[in-house]
Amino acid sequence: MNQKVGKVYLVGAGPGDPGLITVKGLQCIQKADVLVYDRLAGHRLLTYARPDAELIFVGKGPNLHVYKQEEINEVIKQKGLEGKIVTRLKGGDPFVFGRGGEEAEVLLEAGVPFEIVPGITSAISVPAYAGIPVTHRDFTANFAVITGNEDPNKEESNIDWEKISTGIGTLVFLMGMGNLPHITTKLIENGRDPQTPVALIRWGTRPEQRTMTGVIADIAEKAKEANFQNPAIIIVGEVVKLREKLAWLEKKPLFGKRIVVTRSRQQASAFAGRLEELGAEPWEFPTIDIQEPADLKPLDNAIAHIQDYSWIVFTSPNGVEHFFSHYFSAGHDIRDLQGIQLCAIGPQTKKEVQKYGLKVDYVPEEFRQEAIIEGLKNYDWQGKKVLLPRADIARKELPEALVRFGAIVDDVVTYRTVRGSGDAGILKQMMNDKMISAVTFTSSSTARNFVEMLGVEDAAELQRLLEGVTLASIGPVTSETMRALGLRVDVEATEYTIPGLTKALLGFWGIQ
Incomplete structure (x- = not known):
């Protein structure tokens, strides 16, 4: 067969x-x-x-x-x-x-x-990312794309230098840095004005993008002095003058930064999107994955007796999402929560609750469990039932404190946090090549799993790998875990949220 x-x-x-x-x-x-x-x-x-x-x-x-x-x-x-x-x-x-x-x-x-x-093709996109249109009604109505790595010693060239030198407004040579002196010489020999503007753009559209400008007469010498090499394109023509006005990528505050996002894939997109808007390249390296609880019975039982609770305390957006997914699947609607007070840690958790048309009764000023505990002291907990729909690895301080206050607490696993699927091999290679600007940690579990997934042999190797990389923490609890793991804490957010972490990174790099 x-x-x-x-x-x-x-x-x-x-x-x-x-x-x-x-x-x-x-x-x-x-x-x-x-x-x-x-x-x-x-x-x-x-x-x-x-x-x-x-x-x-x-x-x-x-x-x-x-x-x-x-x-x-x-x-x-x-x-x-x-x-x-x-x-x-x-x-x-x-x-x-x-x-x-x-x-x-x-x-x-x-x-x-x-x-x-x-x-x-890079022939049009790379110039665009450098602020150079290949055509413009004030300069030229045509352009040509030419190989830049033709052997200059060939007896007969496939490039018609006489025609392209004077007959085409914009010339784009791909992968021609090794032949740049030959290219400029041939253009001048065949009638192109030596003062015609030229731009060299290396690693276009990436954080490593670098642009050098000059004219045909001097660009080869400039490139040699700066050791400007492939992969790069060469663009020749009056349109290069527009770069001074139209350059846009380099003006973004985080241009040139490649930032590792260690959140789960489900959560990373918003953070990655914000970093991209600011000009960085976010590199998603999910160190955690969010999954259903191994045993759903405790959660199902809590939902079945939802009216027994006086409070529901949500400690993360994941907890909110997974709780309500099961809540509605069980046939309940919002009316069944009447009379139950709701607490949320942080503005993102609050927003997630509000998506369901619910009012949050209490949000601590500081977005961590210790602050919640301090704020909740003022409430009467004696004999009140409290539901905490949380992760399997959530810290125990909060339920223990509520028990001390006299509450009856059901600490129910609503989702599991397991090790993620980031490709450690590629990331380690990029760190060895000094291609990573920063790594961000949004929880203790992201830090722990990051170190485990790298699989380095000892602390010295970890430090070598992270040399020159900014390590950023979302808050003091995560920072404490990072230090215990042998990680530096270069940046710590004062507002323990993703916007707060972004703001802290900008501040660390001196960006307003």
């Missing part, structure tokens, strides 16, 4: 910012059995792969060839013949100097079905 042949998707990953991949490209990553990727495909995109997907790095660069092109062709062909769904993830667009056409031809000859998923 013949084995079923799989399928290969040749996908453009875009220039680096993971937000620039297409919807279809992302779908191809998510369904792939095998993900074959190069160094220009953003690492954050790999986090969307299935946990059981095979990841194959075939990184290529001017001075780096993990796999030769023929070997890459063989990999995707063989995986397709094995019946696998293969996503070949390529930086930019697969058909713009991406050798996607060659890969498609190999697949066609082998009888492996394939699809092409275009990507946003």
Whole structure:
């Protein structure tokens, strides 16, 4: 019986910012059995792969060839013949100097079905992120994209230098830093004004993005002095002048920062979104995952007797969400909470409660259990039943204090916090390469799991790995845990919320 042949998707990953991949490209990553990727495909995109997907790095660069092109062709062909769904993830667009056409031809000859998923090419997106439009009605109505790594010693060039030098308004050379002196010489020899503006943009759309400007006559020398190297694009033309007015990315307060978010995937999006708005690249490394309780009977029993309680104390948005999910599933509605007073730790927990049209009776001024205990002293607890729908690893100080006040407390596990699924291998490599600006911790469990997941041998190795990385804590309880684990606390929020943590990071870096 013949084995079923799989399928290969040749996908453009875009220039680096993971937000620039297409919807279809992302779908191809998510369904792939095998993900074959190069160094220009953003690492954050790999986090969307299935946990059981095979990841194959075939990184290529001017001075780096993990796999030769023929070997890459063989990999995707063989995986397709094995019946696998293969996503070949390529930086930019697969058909713009991406050798996607060659890969498609190999697949066609082998009888492996394939699809092409275009990507946003760096030729237009990288200049845009540097504030340079490739066309503008006041400057030029045309542009050309040219390979920058053609061998300058070839007897006959595939580039018509005479025509492009004077016939095209904007020229974009891809991966041409090694040939920059040759490129500028050929342009001048063929009639381009030596004073034509030029921009070099390295690692465009990423936190490492750097831009250098000059003119054709001096840009090669400037680049040599600054050791400005690939991966970079070269853009030649009068449109480069617009950068002074239109540069926008570098003006964002957190531009150039890559910040690790250790919250669960369910909670990370809002924090990550805010960091992105401020110009940072959030790197989601979920150290915790939120799951249902192992035993739902205590929660079901509490909900069945909800009218027996005088107070419900919510200590986290997760607790609110999971409590009401089970509450409504059990056939209850908001009217059944009549007469029960509600307490919430922090504004985010309060907002989560208010989503259900409920009024919160008490929110402590300080968002931690000790402050709640201090504030609740003023209430009459004698003989009152209190429900605490919380995590399985929640601290015991609060229920113990309420018992001392005379309350009857049901401390009910509403959700479990387990170790997350962040890829420690990729994160450690990025820290070794000094690509991480900060790591944020929003609870003691995120700190504990972070250290466990890194799997370092000793404290010295942990310190070496985190050298130069800002470690930020959401509050004193988390900070205490961090120090016990051998982690520095460089930043501690004074308001124990995500907005408070963001504000503290901005303050630490001297950003208003």
